[in-house]
Structure formats: C-alpha cells, structure tokens
Amino acid sequence: MPPEQKxxxxxxxxxxxxxxxxxxxxxxxxxxxxxxxxxxxxTVRLRAENQGKVLHEMVLGTRAELDQHAQMMQKFPGMEHDAPYMAHVRAGQRGDIVWQFNRPGTFDFACLIAGHYQAGMTGTITVVPRSR
Incomplete structure (x- = not known):
C-alpha cells in the first residue's frame, strides 16, 4: 500500500x-x-529512546488528532495500534519513526499511553517552509 498523506x-x-x-x-x-x-x-529519523522503567510511545499528529486518540486510549488502555507515525518503546529500548515533513506548520507529538498524555508528555515540531 502507498504511504498515506497526513x-x-x-x-x-x-x-x-x-x-x-x-x-x-x-x-x-x-x-x-x-x-x-x-x-x-x-525526511527525518526520529529516534525515540525510552530512559524510563515503563512503556512509552511517540506518536506524531495534530493536537486534535492526538486529543481524540488519547481519549480512546483512556477508554481502551490495552489497545494495540501501529502506524508509520508511531513508535512504541519498552523500557531501556529505542524505536524509530522515519517521516517526511512535506507540509509546513506546527505539529505535535505525544505519548498516548493512558495517563501519560494527561500528565503533559507532549512536544511540538515546527516545519519551516522552504524558500522557493
């Protein structure tokens, strides 16, 4: 299947x-x-290194998408999901996301494991437009 534009x-x-x-x-x-x-x-390799003792993840998206996904994770904490814009990383491990940032703007990333997002485990990515 061809990659899905987000x-x-x-x-x-x-x-x-x-x-x-x-x-x-x-x-x-x-x-x-x-x-x-x-x-x-x-095209960037985002290498997510889990230095903690519990499972964490890095999920790219818009704030609205992450909010919606986090709510679903609260309802179904054992839910398994996988997409090219996600890395689930066990304690002491690392995972990679290879992503082409082909649209300018400010986007978000977060850990959507139940309670982690709500505790503030979020970040931002600014994609600076190329001068044409």
Whole structure:
C-alpha cells in the first residue's frame, strides 16, 4: 500500500533520511527535547529512546488528532495500534519513526499511553517552509 498523506507529512523512505533526531522519554512524563524544528521536505529519523522503567510511545499528529486518540486510549488502555507515525518503546529500548515533513506548520507529538498524555508528555515540531 502507498504511504498515506497526513496533515503533518507522510511516511518517509529510510534511504532519504537527511538527519536523525534523538528524543528521550522518561518516567517524569517528558520528552527531551520538547520542541523540534525541521525544514519542509526533510525526511527525518526520529529516534525515540525510552530512559524510563515503563512503556512509552511517540506518536506524531495534530493536537486534535492526538486529543481524540488519547481519549480512546483512556477508554481502551490495552489497545494495540501501529502506524508509520508511531513508535512504541519498552523500557531501556529505542524505536524509530522515519517521516517526511512535506507540509509546513506546527505539529505535535505525544505519548498516548493512558495517563501519560494527561500528565503533559507532549512536544511540538515546527516545519519551516522552504524558500522557493
């Protein structure tokens, strides 16, 4: 199946990765860094490193999409889901998201495990327009 275009971009080709950004996740319910900036058109490997002792995830999206998904996760905490814009990372492990940011704007990322999003485990990505 071809990759699905989302408001925040499209699944990227690992061969096109121009940079890797490591984002650390911890049991303090924070991402470090909490803000990322990329150029429109860049294909980036987001490497999610779980430095905590519990499962965390990194999910890209718009605030509205993440809010809706977080509500569903509250109702069904054991729900399993997988998409190219998600990385589920067990304690002490790491996971990658390869994503092409082909639309400018400000987007979000979050851990949607029940209670984590509500505790503030969120961040932002600014996609800076390419000068044409």
């Amino acid at each position: 408001d925040w971009g499209i699944a990227g080709d690992v061969q096109a990765v121009s940079r890797t950004i490591t984002v650390r996740m911890g049991d303090n319910m924070r991402f470090t860094p909490g803000h990322i900036e990329v150029q429109e058109g860049d």
